[in-house]
Amino acid sequence: MLGDRRITLEHLRAFVAISDNGGFQRAGEELARSQSAITQSLRRLEIILGCVLVTRHHGHFAGLTEHGHRFIGPAHEILMRLDDAVGIMRHSDAPGRILLGVPDDFGVENLNSLVARSLQKDVRLRVEVVSALSEQLKERFFRGALDIVLYKDTADDDSVERDCKIRIIREDPLRWVARDRFLFDPKRELPLVTFPDGCAYRRAAIRMLKAIGVKYTIAYSSASYENVRSAISAGLGVGILPKSAAGPDHAILPEGGGLPNMPNIRLVLATRDGPAQFRRLADVLQKTLSA
Numbered sequence: 001m002l003g004d005r006r007i008t009l010e011h012l013r014a015f016v017a018i019s020d021n022g023g024f025q026r027a028g029e030e031l032a033r034s035q036s037a038i039t040q041s042l043r044r045l046e047i048i049l050g051c052v053l054v055t056r057h058h059g060h061f062a063g064l065t066e067h068g069h070r071f072i073g074p075a076h077e078i079l080m081r082l083d084d085a086v087g088i089m090r091h092s093d094a095p096g097r098i099l100l101g102v103p104d105d106f107g108v109e110n111l112n113s114l115v116a117r118s119l120q121k122d123v124r125l126r127v128e129v130v131s132a133l134s135e136q137l138k139e140r141f142f143r144g145a146l147d148i149v150l151y152k153d154t155a156d157d158d159s160v161e162r163d164c165k166i167r168i169i170r171e172d173p174l175r176w177v178a179r180d181r182f183l184f185d186p187k188r189e190l191p192l193v194t195f196p197d198g199c200a201y202r203r204a205a206i207r208m209l210k211a212i213g214v215k216y217t218i219a220y221s222s223a224s225y226e227n228v229r230s231a232i233s234a235g236l237g238v239g240i241l242p243k244s245a246a247g248p249d250h251a252i253l254p255e256g257g258g259l260p261n262m263p264n265i266r267l268v269l270a271t272r273d274g275p276a277q278f279r280r281l282a283d284v285l286q287k288t289l290s291a
């Protein structure tokens with residue numbers, strides 16, 4: 001039947017949640033659905049597409065397949081555009097509402113503190129927060145779907161932002177990170193442990209590797225900082241992290257070992273031209289994050 005062949009938003013949400021959260025149980029918790037319901041949605045999606053999207057090990061999520069990596073970007077895009085459309089309609093009828101975008105790895109405790117401080121200054125203000133990868137946030141911001149955005153990019157990024165105010169909050173050096181002392185062999189593919197497409201770390205690493213002709217493979221990918229660090233600790237491959245984010249069991253690879261030197265990563269605050277509430281919230285964000 002035709003209805004059985006349609007991909008629903010629930011199918012896409014289940015797949016994206018599994019990928020972003022690194023497992024079926026956490027995906028169910030995020031979507032407020034049972035683990036069996038999440039699994040069934042994924043299986044239905046795989047049947048409709050005619051391919052396997054995730055790798056399973058003893059019934060547990062073990063990463064995306066090649067087909068999964070190809071499909072995760074478009075799936076994210078569909079859900080993101082739906083959220084944008086709903087957000088724009090709500091925003092048009094709600095004075096005093098600000099749409100704020102923050103990176104996926106931005107600490108919830110920091111976010112709650114920032115929003116609370118802003119609300120103390122203006123009790124009428126309503127802040128709606130969207131969390132996504134930096135490239136997705138930037139795209140949404142320039143489409144007009146976000147008012148203020150925090151995102152990460154590299155210090156050598158020369159893209160021009162329009163009709164907005166840009167503030168550089170801080171910079172941190174990016175480093176190659178592994179479980180142990182890693183000996184780079186240019187004749188073999190470099191196994192990368194990284195974040196999904198849209199991550200500034202991943203984009204910078206791939207660009208630098210291609211520049212010197214190094215072949216690579218995505219050994220593990222997750223939107224979760226915790227999962228990426230755990231994969232590096234398990235020895236699944238070499239990761240790209242800010243120096244300050246490396247774990248105690250990680251080895252920061254020395255420069256000059258064959259892998260390209262990485263640029264600094266910076267946290268950027270962009271504010272759209274608009275009401276004074278935009279500037280006031282941006283001032284609070286900058287003051288708090290720069291402390």
